[in-house]
Amino acid sequence: MLKIAKLTDYGTLVMTTLARAPSSVLNAQELAARSHVAAPTVAKLLKLLVKGGLVESTRGAHGGYRLARSADEITVAEVVSALEGPIAITACALHGGGCTIEGSCTSRSNWRLIDDAVRQALSAVTLAEMAAPQAAPVARIKPAVSLRSMSQAAD
Amino acid sequence: MLKIAKLTDYGTLVMTTLARAPSSVLNAQELAARSHVAAPTVAKLLKLLVKGGLVESTRGAHGGYRLARSADEITVAEVVSALEGPIAITACALHGGGCTIEGSCTSRSNWRLIDDAVRQALSAVTLAEMAAPQAAPVARIKPAVSLRSMSQAAD
DNA sequence: GGATACCGGACCGGAATGGTGCGGATTATA
DNA sequence: TATAATCCGCACCATTCCGGTCCGGTATCC
Secondary structure, rough: OOOOHHHHHHHHHHHHHHOOOOOEEEEOOOOHHHHOOHHHHHHHHHHHHHHOOEEEOOOOOOOOOEOOOHHOOOOOHHHHHHHHHOOOOOOOOOOOOOOOOOOOOOOOOHHHHHHHHHHHHHHHHHHHHOOOOOOOOOOOOHOOOOOOOOOOOOO | OOOHHHHHHHHHHHHHHHHHHHHOOOOOOHHHHOOOOOOOHHHHHHHHHOOOOOEEEEEEOOEEEEEOHHHOOOOOOHHHHHHHHHOOOHHHOOOOOOOHHHHHHHOHHHHHHHHHHHHHHHOEHHHHHHHHOOOOHHHHOOOOOOOOOOOOOOO
């Protein structure tokens, strides 16, 4: 179904929760309460997010987490990347090796284009926008493609 | 990693193979040989593709498969949908129920937008284009979004 | 009627995912 | 300094999903 992992979904929830308390330091438990995600899961998520450089942590008593950057500067693509690794629709979009049919694979470069389009779609939305009540106007993300009109070569 | 299933990847391979022989009827074995995908897997894929209405089958001796429509009229999105079900990035984008945090979930509608953008990206590429040697110019898929520039409401 | 080839299931092993727990390190507070 | 709070890193388990295989049945051509 081309869907992101459930954890990633939760991750954005936690991130938006964080985004709504810009100057506060919230601990994992508090975050869990506000985001309605199970506490252990939140803890796990936070670790990944810290490792990804999206969240900063303060250790010790009264420690907690806060966004590493302004919610305006963090895109959904970054969150997804931090939690699921590099965004790549096809398996061999990255490593290039291991494909037994590499030679006969003329579609690869075209997949790369699609891949790119998806990445752009995710990069287009910031945390601040996700955190917004939902005022996002429908026209926000562009149709993305007309492309058919500019086809040419093989026909 | 937001990646499509490997089967789907193979599926597009098979479809492009089919696209290169517009007026022929190829059986599963022949398709496997040309696409370099394991025969049983090809058979399985074909079943899904037939069910999805993308491929037509002819039974009996000298039977086989051919595209239900012109390669120009079949998009990658259709292939993905046929093999993986409706395209939905988030789990609850479809059923809407089962989410325990539905009430506090302000991000849902925004996810829908991203979802839509992805779908459009996949709809933008046809089988014919995937089958093409790879002449696809890089500009084929539009940047998809500038969106930031057209935001207005909350800012 | 026999051979070819699709059709629709069931089936199984392996991998990945979601979720949990524990010992350790770090810092604030008393 | 001692204690409590909190993050950190890892290992672990159960479940689900995915990729792949097989078989009996049916339709069509020779």
